[in-house]
Amino acid sequence: MEKLEGLTFLEPFPHLIINNFYNDEELELIWEELKFYTKPGKFLPAKDYGGIEGYTDAKALCLDNLYVTGDPSYRSISNILTVNRKVFDASVLQSFSEIHDCCGIAPETNFDVTKVRYYHDGDFYDPHTDKSIQFLAFSYFYKEPKRFTGGELIFPKYDYELTCENNSIIMFPGWVEHGVKKVNIEDSNYYEGYGRYAITSFFGCKTTKK
Numbered sequence: 001m002e003k004l005e006g007l008t009f010l011e012p013f014p015h016l017i018i019n020n021f022y023n024d025e026e027l028e029l030i031w032e033e034l035k036f037y038t039k040p041g042k043f044l045p046a047k048d049y050g051g052i053e054g055y056t057d058a059k060a061l062c063l064d065n066l067y068v069t070g071d072p073s074y075r076s077i078s079n080i081l082t083v084n085r086k087v088f089d090a091s092v093l094q095s096f097s098e099i100h101d102c103c104g105i106a107p108e109t110n111f112d113v114t115k116v117r118y119y120h121d122g123d124f125y126d127p128h129t130d131k132s133i134q135f136l137a138f139s140y141f142y143k144e145p146k147r148f149t150g151g152e153l154i155f156p157k158y159d160y161e162l163t164c165e166n167n168s169i170i171m172f173p174g175w176v177e178h179g180v181k182k183v184n185i186e187d188s189n190y191y192e193g194y195g196r197y198a199i200t201s202f203f204g205c206k207t208t209k210k
Helices: 024-037 079-088 090-097
Strands: 006-009 015-018 059-062 111-119 125-128 135-141 148-150 153-155 160-162 169-173 178-180 183-185 196-204
Touching: 006 090, 015 090, 024 079, 024 111, 024 135, 079 090, 079 111, 079 135, 079 196
Parallel strands: none
Antiparallel strands: 006 015, 015 169, 059 111, 111 196, 125 178, 135 169, 135 196, 148 183, 153 160, 153 178
């Protein structure tokens, strides 16, 4: 049975980091889909995928809008929406919930939304807060050898930043302000895909009717 080893932090805000989160088979499936999206006309500007207009140049897709849930459900068509169920493994959410009381309801998660975002040369995301979301999980991917600089995940209010290692994931509460430093790449075409990919899971607990 696969064992994941994460690091939990209470300061400067509650968060969980797991390196080497996906195994080789899962990574292959993820990269198949990332490469498909990194073609002309596929990634969308912020106004079309639910991003914050004026805060970012990075393009993205909301996968839940493409592979809608219903009868029938099309989520299984997406490698990413299938593989990223790993984010909601009971042991992962339990470890996160134990960091602080504000994370305590994470194991009761009953909804999530997934976005795939690609940062190429000059792309960034200004600091912001996802006020309507209880929890966030960011997974990071890039082709190796790494060709870009920048792209750190930043938390200005806390004077804290992360380099976002390949195949790592961070989970934290939605009230934490965060942003992404500008990515810099020389001599690389956008569609070669040598920038910074992020798969974001917005998740939490919705009230269900009794």
